[in-house]
Amino acid sequence: MRNAIEITPQLVKEHGLKPDEYERFVALIGRTPTLTELGIVSAMWNEHCSYKSSRLHLRTLPTKAPWVIQGPGENAGVIDIGDGLACVFKMESHNHPSFIEPYQGATTGVGGILRDVFTMGARPIAALNFLRFGEPDHPKTRHLVSGVVAGIGGYGNSFGVPTVGGGMGFHRRYNGNILVNAMAVGLAKTNEIFYAAATGVGNPIVYLGSKTGRDGIHGATMASAEFDDASAEKRPTVQVGDPFAEKLLLEACLELMQSGAVIAIQDMGAAGLTCSAVEMGAKGDLGVELDLDRVPCREEGMTAYEMMLSESQERMLMVLKPGMEAEAEAIFRKWGLDFAIIGRTTDSLRFVVKHRGEVMADLPIKELGDEAPLYDRPHRANTYQPTIAPESVTPPVSNGEALLRLVGSPDQCSKRWVWEQYDHLILGNTVQMPGGDAAIVRVLDGPKGLALTTDVTPRYCEADPVEGGKQAVAEAWRNITAVGGLPLAVTDNLNFGNPERPEVMGTLIGCIRGIGEACHALDFPVVSGNVSLYNETNGQGILPTPTIGGVGLLDDVTVHATLAFKREEDAVVLIGATRGWLGQSIYLADLCGREEGAPPPVDLAAEKRNGDFVRNLIRSGQVDTVHDCQDGGIAVALAEMAMAGGIGAMVTAAPEGVPLHAFLFGEDQGRYLLACDVDQAADILYEANALGIPALMLGLTGGRSLILPGNETISVAQLKAAHEAWLPDYMAGKAA
Amino acid sequence: MKARVTVTLKTGVLDPQGKAIEGALKSLGVEGVASVRQGKVFDVELDTADRAKAEEALKAACEKLLANTVVENYRVEIA
Amino acid sequence: MKARVTVTLKTGVLDPQGKAIEGALKSLGVEGVASVRQGKVFDVELDTADRAKAEEALKAACEKLLANTVVENYRVEIA
Amino acid sequence: MKAAVVVFPGSNREGDVLKALAQAGAEVQKIWHAETALPSGTDLVVLPGGFSYGDYLRCGAIAGRAAVMDAVRAHASRGGKVLGICNGFQILCESGLLPGILMRNANLKFICHRQTLRVERADTAFTRAYAEGQVIDVCVAHGEGNYTADTDTLARIEGEGLVAFRYCDAQGHVTADANRNGSMNSIAGIYSDSLNVLGMMPHPENLIDDLVGGTDGRGLFQSLMAA
Ligand SMILES: Nc1ncnc2c1ncn2[C@@H]1O[C@H](COP(=O)(O)OP(=O)(O)O)[C@@H](O)[C@H]1O
């Protein structure tokens, strides 16, 4: 092999490899690598593909349950939902690209996760997203919000999948690193799921989809590099999404899978051809030989290095049954997509790349993955914050005023401006659209339904990683429960700063521990996920943000709950214990300007007990109106139920021993608000009592106002005005 | 004063629209078209007579809004 | 052979994009822009050396596809 | 009734309209854009919603010139019924089967929301199951639904009563607020001169189910069955 270019330490550095990592590679292959080989290993061994900082800790997550068909390790997780159907889902981040070019960064993020799902043989039926931006008055924020939201819609709407849920928030710690986490959910037959592992020696390896250009070269490396002010220079790596091509790719792939020609399939995501080809070979204990002269290229004179690292979108790699090439090609031509046989599987366990008759790379295929660096990075448990006594927090002049400010604040305000740009109704199965606790999507023609949600409370994770990790899982579980769903499994997207800093690593480990404990206790295994590290600019890291995407099942989708008050004179019942926990609450942060104290602890046993109780009430048809209490506590939850239903409520109960503002705005976990007729409520209180579940009758629905204890009256119309106004006004340029 | 701003994709950046148009022209039997890349034009009326001011305004418009300089180039012509 | 096709809205046809851009430029503090109208450009590569053929092909392309002649005008320039 | 739903590359609401047609009792069939003939005995041709050819160049422009459109034109000129929904409406305008064009929404954003429409006339093959002036609930999901036509065309459409639906508020008042995409005269759908071709931006096919928003959309498909 020729070394056209000398491999200097500088070049190694530019590839994001640490000197010892490079030494490890040289030792592994016993010679100096070619430039192409250096490119390949830099892609395989970077954080994004190798999980070198997180792998060790991810192993501790519970990933098994009788209904789990495929856990972490494939393109997406797969769970059994009965009737021979499987739900296939995963969440993935596109944070760094979206900061550099918000529209294209978001589109390609959505495109990538949709591909992960249909690569497994599933037809996408829903998409969700979880977004975090810098402070509203940061000069970049508006531009980033409008670009990211337009991009998510632009891709999903054209592809034809309903975007049914997500989350969005603002915080100064995201000023230099926004978060764009996209989740896709698909349906497949349990006996028709496709995997990445190649089988059979000498089988054709086929390239499908769009042509290869110089897009995103070093994208994978960029996604693992900390920003500095020169990052703007990384711009030429921006990839452009083509939802039209993806839609054709979806239809062509599913048609081809039906034909029985597909042995293995892998989408070309981060570090495109390199990662996909190596994964297919390594997982199947086979070698792979590629002839790059056959790769469909969009641009003249592309080098082997460029082809191997290109992140052009809407591309797939498949291993086909020999003899079925012609049939497969016909299907792809019909959909107007490229199809080329670019290599074959071998028994050599080597990854061989040829270009213009020359061998450009010849590497041991399994070691590229298995021998990737694995770090147990030094970590420091962060210093825990003291518990804040409710009495020590000054009450507002007026609870009504405080509530009005909270429902109209950037984080609590209505996100209608966002989800109206997403087609959330296509496919005609959206039973609960954005704005509920969890989205509900009917499965085919029913009777089943899926409950979907994405959650995490970064300020909790910052204050106490373990409790914060637990809370993220508990909140997802609670949101699914609140609509009547049985939580089945999660995908997680761990967004953190620079893992080479012990306090960041400590936070990551703490969150993973909390997630693991909660998933274990709630029987809510992790089946897929993604890690995004180095979300840090000039030494300032983001808030730790382990986003949890939860999936639950409704056996009869017609039996579910929504949060809107539906009738006057309904009793409003609170389930769960209230200590008036104000530490790290929205009240303390937004109204007192104090991001302080320990976050509310999560009692997983109580979570489960309270949630199972509420779910049974919904499933047995006793209640149809449920909302969980989270940011802003009981008060904000009540306001949301009133605004959604256009019906007010009068809250008379105010328990002994808890200051009123702490009772109203405290963020104690494991709580739900229910509304049902008064006789029903009596039974529910009785049942709860018998089971030792804290339950309290708060008051009655009715009228056009929310009346808080102490006769503070605030009209639903006023709440709604404040709630709906902030985001459109902000995006229209009004000062934050 | 009148001006025209032309915004085109940087070379190498994927142009899905251009690709779709090429395909459509072929199937419509239009011969001889090898490739198409799509861009935007903006015909701008300026309410200043001062050329320098105008150029400055247009440059600002391009940088701030009309062009996405991450993937696009722009050109300003003042009539 | 290279050519550029420019497609613009007929005068009188209202242009929501142009209007919105005018507004956006004002709010971005770009001074002196009275009006904006948005159009499209197509940079076309032709695989013929014959000018006449090229013009013919491009005219066909515009009439058949590139311009909606109900609301748009087009102009062809061959480099 | 035999309905043929045309599938273009990038169509994505064909499944939704097939469901609505089947629910109304129609005999449905999908046909690929490359076909040059319609299935024999086709009563209704449907151009479904979606992003045909990615909506690149202009919405519906490329699909409007697809092989199958000659057959659709012939069908229409024979008096056969044609229904274009959303992208289908855009295709009908681009192919010359209906006048005018659909421009970017006034706010330049894709908008997806529930919307009330006023049924302008109930004496056509598409609306006989509704009452004139009836307010129906449908869903809207488009980035380019801003109906635009030159003054003469607009005058003619209005004069000849070819407006099928207008955006209105819940009480049936045609207000500026209810006209979110900025369409001229709040036009949500129009008929061809002989009333056998209907193009509309909103999606009646997504309101056929009590569990998912309601059933106001059914009337359109039931009307076609009665035809
Ligand atoms: N935080 C995590 N928790 C569980 N599984 C994870 C996590 N991060 C990554 N994984 C799993 O590791 C595998 C590789 O992840 P990723 O590189 O994001 O997939 P892809 O290459 O399809 O984008 C996937 O199966 C993913 O589900």
Ligand SMILES: [Mg+2]
């Ligand atoms: Mg993948």
